[in-house]
Amino acid sequence: MMRDTTENIPFAISQFSPAQLREALRKMHLIRLFEEGAEESYMRGLIHGTMHLSIGQEASAVATCMELTDADKITSTHRGHGHCIAKGADVGRMFAEFFGKETGYCHGRGGSMHIADVKTGNLGANGIVGGGLPIAVGAALTAKRLGRDDVTVCFFGDGANNEGAFHEALNMAAIWKLPVIFVCENNKYGMSTAAAYATAVPNIADRAVAYSMPGVTVDGNDFSAVAEALHEAIARARAGEGPSLVENLTYRWRGHSKSDRNRYRTKDEIEEWMTRDPIARFRAELIAHGVLGEAEADAVEVEAKDAVAAGIEFARQSPTPAVTEVTKFVHAEVAA
């Protein structure tokens, strides 16, 4: 495949191999289709409880995780399906979790809000807004103390940035120069509450100065912009220079959760943001720069579709936990 050699090559195109870029596109499709599959499964009664879908935010999840290995950690949020997939989880085990099955990542104990895949470095979604912020700092502390070079990426929302945990976590990460990158997915709202109302600064990244760390705001629907910001932040972290704050401006197409009536935002606003689809944009970019052809791009989407269908099937056929095992996993099992 020919690589574009003009000056206007987006960062991602010049930074990653075609195989990597193809895989990134596949993951973005996988996230979108996973969310749609979860939504449908919910409607059909296969999933209960609540869910927070990340449709519209796929570039943020995938581009952020682009340079992370399984040794690197992430902490995720209540809106964490995309992060989990981006970090390498298997959608079959994710669906199984949402269906409450024993084969799920959490053996049916956690569900959507606690989806995790420790083996690929995902320390877990979190039902507590801001709960992952200090945990991520702790993970980075471990790396530093044990002399490992892994970094931790901490996802959080614009709403979470007003939690005290944000302040305490960023301050400690800064004074100890820990290898952690705080990635704010600013989708303009925390549930119904506009960031413009709830947050006393225009951009969340403006708060980085309060911790003497670099802060940058990027178009979170632009894969390359996110990847570039993370590239710098990760390099800084691995070099022992400390934490960074990256803010990805993005938008969730769906309501906050299943019970949202969207009364706090206009249809126009939603539609306008839907024209900024991060997947379509990335796909077009890959095609424009000759990374993929149309047919190949279509094949990537089909591949993702098949994976989702297979994942749902796996989940459906999986066994449920024994109802007697309510207290299993509360503590470490003691050898008899």
Added chain:
Amino acid sequence: MMRDTTENIPFAISQFSPAQLREALRKMHLIRLFEEGAEESYMRGLIHGTMHLSIGQEASAVATCMELTDADKITSTHRGHGHCIAKGADVGRMFAEFFGKETGYCHGRGGSMHIADVKTGNLGANGIVGGGLPIAVGAALTAKRLGRDDVTVCFFGDGANNEGAFHEALNMAAIWKLPVIFVCENNKYGMSTAAAYATAVPNIADRAVAYSMPGVTVDGNDFSAVAEALHEAIARARAGEGPSLVENLTYRWRGHSKSDRNRYRTKDEIEEWMTRDPIARFRAELIAHGVLGEAEADAVEVEAKDAVAAGIEFARQSPTPAVTEVTKFVHAEVAA
């Protein structure tokens, strides 16, 4: 008395009447002597528990409260004796409280860490570092909602600025444009922990930008500098323009509490700061600008000394609470 009319008149001298300035000097002496009296009483076994003395920080307390009326509120800290006196409390009832007496401000239930005088607008010291920050915002909310024009001053330390409560409180004060002034008494240490180690910015006031509010760092041992910063912040608050952050750089001469061995700072540092005595400086300034004569200044100190002696005597002679009344004041007393 002649007022200096050159250009270099300190703010306080031009702003306040000689009577007000004399009273300010008296209060500074009163704080110093009160603290010394408390220290001695502690040594003599009249006070138990622990205490946090504010010797060396008198200008910060008095200048901050200079323009406040009884309708204005303050929230104070574990190092709160000075604030209490500055706001207008009676030292007799304060000593009585420390002696555990029924005539104390808290009827012997609170002690040093909860000293309060609600009638003069002091909502109380606080044993929880940062505990007063959101409470102050609440007091300012009341004023705004009920259409009153009183303001609230929230004292807190450099150590407290790393609590999540700081972040949440300043953010809410800012988005609601509340009449509250956050006054950080930065005495370089939170207990043994240097602000330079624990706080990721050089000055606490640097954090004001994270809340889109004005932030200013002043020499907290310079009465006039503090008074001027507060003058502006109070005017802003009363005008409905919202909160401000003022940082008073100061130093505590004594250890953090009664059990401090001062291993985290040098004797040289302490001695150097003792040369910057805020009381001596203010006194000299008043004399230099012709507000007071030497003899008059001496008389002010004697007045304060007498008040402290009388206060201790009042406290000693006061009755202790009945030991059966442990549960009194837990709830409102219900009319029988």
Added chain:
Amino acid sequence: MNAQVQIDAEVRELSYAEAIREAMAIALESDPAVVLMGEDIGTYGGAFQVTGDLIDRFGPERVMDTPISELGGAGVAVGAALTGLKPIFEFQFSDFAALAMEQIVNQAAKLRYMLGGEAEVPVVFRMPSGSGTGAAAQHSQSFEAWFGHVPGLKVVQPSTPAEAKGLLLAALADPDPVIVFEHKLLYKMKGPVPAGHYITPIGKAAVVRPGQHVTIVASAIMVHRALEAALRLAKEGIEAEVIDLRTVRPLDRETIIASVKKTGKLLCVYEGVKTLGVGAEISALVAESEAFDYLDAPIQRLGGAEAPIPYNPDLERAAVPQSPDIERVARQLAKGEV
């Protein structure tokens, strides 16, 4: 209808959520010092649609959306209460109160005492609570025992729409901080609710079904499960006396002890974790009281499992007492099989 109605009022069918909203509307109308605070309680109407349209009726100055700042938000409510407002602060889920224990327990509960009676903190904290919604371990807890352990607080747990309204109005009339645990599964439950202002007294339990064979003390949603169990037991000739606890702090010793003296048998049913849950205190207060001599059998407890609330719905159900569990243990007690 269990609420103590003080006026001869019109009675309508309202849901538990509507009853709470009505209480808040009455308070907002009658007292300019009342403000509502909480996350997404404005335009969104609250995560459980309890505040609903109140923002349209009273505006954003009285129905204030707060940032996601539970500690600070609770603290603002405390400071406001200390200086003349009467805030009703909604936690979106009671689980998030774990972030605000400092302000609720170290400040609100103690301020009157620490200040020797010179100040008061008339704040109400509303806490949507309990399991059964598939929201897993961090959105399903029952923390009433924590608050019940704290002097200076009052803690109520309404089980019906009428109680929900009456206890909230009582909380508002109280000069001290009150925690209201609202059960999420009850929000849609309908029941008769008197119009206008009335108070369901804090500190009084209610005998919601009289009986002589066994006493069941239950709270919140467990009241309904206990009543269902009692209905079935009645068919076998076992008459269970069901007490709706209503208030966790202060506990109504008299009503509980009087019942146990009559039946000689006690079963405590509560959703919180069994160990150190509300039923532990009820058991202990009976075991140290004069009712001890009347006890014919060990005091039984049915509480939540010693586990976080699991996501899987079957496990979730198994983690807290259900009506058949209550029926089984009450029957064993009544038949002397314990």
Added chain:
Amino acid sequence: MNAQVQIDAEVRELSYAEAIREAMAIALESDPAVVLMGEDIGTYGGAFQVTGDLIDRFGPERVMDTPISELGGAGVAVGAALTGLKPIFEFQFSDFAALAMEQIVNQAAKLRYMLGGEAEVPVVFRMPSGSGTGAAAQHSQSFEAWFGHVPGLKVVQPSTPAEAKGLLLAALADPDPVIVFEHKLLYKMKGPVPAGHYITPIGKAAVVRPGQHVTIVASAIMVHRALEAALRLAKEGIEAEVIDLRTVRPLDRETIIASVKKTGKLLCVYEGVKTLGVGAEISALVAESEAFDYLDAPIQRLGGAEAPIPYNPDLERAAVPQSPDIERVARQLAKGEV
């Protein structure tokens, strides 16, 4: 000496604080994953001089001063434990844990469960606790009942230097989060402590004085007050069996029940607020057990007053059980006067 000593070790007189420090030093020496975190635990040596000189011996990377950020600090410890470190996090006073309930209860306690056993959080939280120092309402609380109510946590309350060391080493060996309540008034207490590594098992109470007339279950400093009372009662011919609870979660049912079956009389003594305090659970577990049939008298409890801890020293003493109180109630129980 009540600690279960597994090796035939040299025994020295150490204070409770020194014993804890020794346990931490052993852990720091033997396991590079162990780190200490907390406010002023470095140069200052800790507010109660428990970490003392450990910073000199192990350096600031192993003995880390944290900013005054309890929620974040606890969360950093949780995240570190989740990824390979074994942090021992010191709260300067247990009261400040009210700021960190979120991380301790919603995260640390539940992570293994929520992740279906795929992760673990081997963190230890040390909590200087209790009243008696004149530090008033916000520096004197006893929160063990709160944590005792939380599945996923283990909670211990050492009463002697040997136990303090053995239980801390047990906590460190435990793959799950453990909360250690250290009583501030005990820090200076001396007692025999074996050298080297040993473990006092979590979940086991100890009969520290055998007797047949009445069982006293006490925890932390109350063990000593109970033993003093038992000594005086012995002179009257009343033999109290004193049980040192040691672990609040999980409770040692067997030891308690066996004792009550022998004596027929139970007195629970604890410093936390009486209502919903540790003694409520002990009473309730006995009242629902087979020991019920052996009970000759109502189960008595002596707990903390239903008030915040007051500043005035006489009031402060009156707010928690003292030895004469224990003596009086145990005597009444033994004599059948209850």
